[in-house]
Amino acid sequence: MRFDREYPDEVNGTTHVSVIRREDWTENRLRGSEERPGGADNETGSTMVELRAITEDNFIEAFNLKLAAGQERFVSHPIRSLAQAYVYRDQCQPFGIYAEGRMVGYVMVIYDYDVPEYDIWHMMIDEAEQGRGYGSAALDGLIEYIKKKPFGDSDRVALTCHKDNSIARGLYERKGFCATGVEDEDEVELAMTLAPGQGG
Numbered sequence: 001m002r003f004d005r006e007y008p009d010e011v012n013g014t015t016h017v018s019v020i021r022r023e024d025w026t027e028n029r030l031r032g033s034e035e036r037p038g039g040a041d042n043e044t045g046s047t048m049v050e051l052r053a054i055t056e057d058n059f060i061e062a063f064n065l066k067l068a069a070g071q072e073r074f075v076s077h078p079i080r081s082l083a084q085a086y087v088y089r090d091q092c093q094p095f096g097i098y099a100e101g102r103m104v105g106y107v108m109v110i111y112d113y114d115v116p117e118y119d120i121w122h123m124m125i126d127e128a129e130q131g132r133g134y135g136s137a138a139l140d141g142l143i144e145y146i147k148k149k150p151f152g153d154s155d156r157v158a159l160t161c162h163k164d165n166s167i168a169r170g171l172y173e174r175k176g177f178c179a180t181g182v183e184d185e186d187e188v189e190l191a192m193t194l195a196p197g198q199g200g
Contacts, residue, residue, distance in 0.1 A: 052095060054082065069127075072164065084110075092111065094106070097135075108120075117191070119155065125141075
């Protein structure tokens with residue numbers, strides 16, 4: 001398990017998520033799907049969120065995301081994360097978190113072949129977009145993405161959380177993550193195991 005930090009926003013209502021993979025991005029972009037509306041779902045009143053692969057078309061949007069004051073100790077900025085994504089490019093996928101056609105956050109999934117497990121890294125929501133349920137929705141989408149086993153056949157999903165980040169930890173635990181007892185300085189590890197039959 002590689003330790004890194006995440007800062008999702010607090011859970012806020014029901015959400016729907018779609019995932020646009022790296023290999024689908026160009027085709028979807030040409031069809032104009034990057035303009036697909038988000039926000040309130042007319043039938044359910046819930047929030048629409050998309051996870052779009054970071055590409056040459058949108059990486060500057062990730063650079064422009066901002067953390068709220070004091071959150072720097074909880075999460076690394078996407079600039080650092082994307083540098084890591086380049087190094088681990090054969091075993092990871094960085095995503096922009098989109099709502100209403102704009103990038104509101106960032107997160108990366110990486111596969112650790114040594115454990116093996118899927119790790120969720122650097123989850124963050126822009127300071128202006130927090131408190132709207134986007135972090136919760138993105139986490140749901142990531143779990144659905146990982147169920148397809150894009151890099152390896154592990155059912156274990158892990159992440160870490162700063163000891164003082166009670167909002168993030170509460171969200172993770174509501175989603176089914178449990179503390180493993182593993183700690184590294186100020187970071188605690190949480191993990192979940194996908195149930196049999198959840199994959200693909």
